[in-house]
Amino acid sequence: SDDDSGGEEYLFKIVIIGDSAVGKSNLLSRYARNEFNPHSKATIGVEFQTQSMGIDGKEVKAQIWDTAGQERFRAVTSAYYRGAVGALIVYDISRRTTFDSVGRWLDELKMHSDTTVARMLVGNKCDLETIRDVSVEEGKALAEEHDLFFMETSALDSTNVKKAFELVIREIYNNVS
Numbered sequence: 001s002d003d004d005s006g007g008e009e010y011l012f013k014i015v016i017i018g019d020s021a022v023g024k025s026n027l028l029s030r031y032a033r034n035e036f037n038p039h040s041k042a043t044i045g046v047e048f049q050t051q052s053m054g055i056d057g058k059e060v061k062a063q064i065w066d067t068a069g070q071e072r073f074r075a076v077t078s079a080y081y082r083g084a085v086g087a088l089i090v091y092d093i094s095r096r097t098t099f100d101s102v103g104r105w106l107d108e109l110k111m112h113s114d115t116t117v118a119r120m121l122v123g124n125k126c127d128l129e130t131i132r133d134v135s136v137e138e139g140k141a142l143a144e145e146h147d148l149f150f151m152e153t154s155a156l157d158s159t160n161v162k163k164a165f166e167l168v169i170r171e172i173y174n175n176v177s
């Protein structure tokens, strides 16, 4: 949207969803602060982190929301989803049950959104190749079926984390500009 100074500012809300312990909080802390926590407990306090990137010479701010662990009780509220224009739906490639839950998360996201949402399916923990439980092909196929972007990531070794967030932010920008 235009402001009076002649420049343009963008602020996009992005939500991270998926089963408990798939690495949502660590993906965000890796992206926003380049930090990883091997013993992370349920997020306390901070609801979101803001991260900026430049696109077409404009400053684009992403306000990225993390759950406070309420997904454990299937109690993510509509306030969490309100106004979101982007979403990362995360599963853990070493735990198939978290992949099986993706459909339910997509339904919940759809139920709560009243606008176009840029959506990316994220298979996190790709560093755990030796105990992989969901193949890359399965991830790709599910993403194609639901018309989602797809990437495997590792919050632990940083693989594709920045790429995943920035691709979603760019897609949102394309949707609104």
Ligand code: GDP
Pocket (backbone or CB within 6 Å): 019, 020, 021, 022, 023, 024, 025, 026, 027, 037, 038, 039, 040, 041, 042, 124, 125, 126, 127, 128, 153, 154, 155, 156, 157
């Ligand atoms: P959340 O409940 O989805 O927010 O998951 P967390 O970010 O709290 O992570 C749950 C557990 O998985 C923690 O012990 C993390 O250290 C671990 N974890 C998160 N991301 C990765 C990753 O990419 N690779 C590995 N090996 N472990 C991860």
Ligand code: MG
Pocket (backbone or CB within 6 Å): 024, 025, 026, 041, 042, 043, 066, 067, 068, 069
């Ligand atoms: Mg968390």
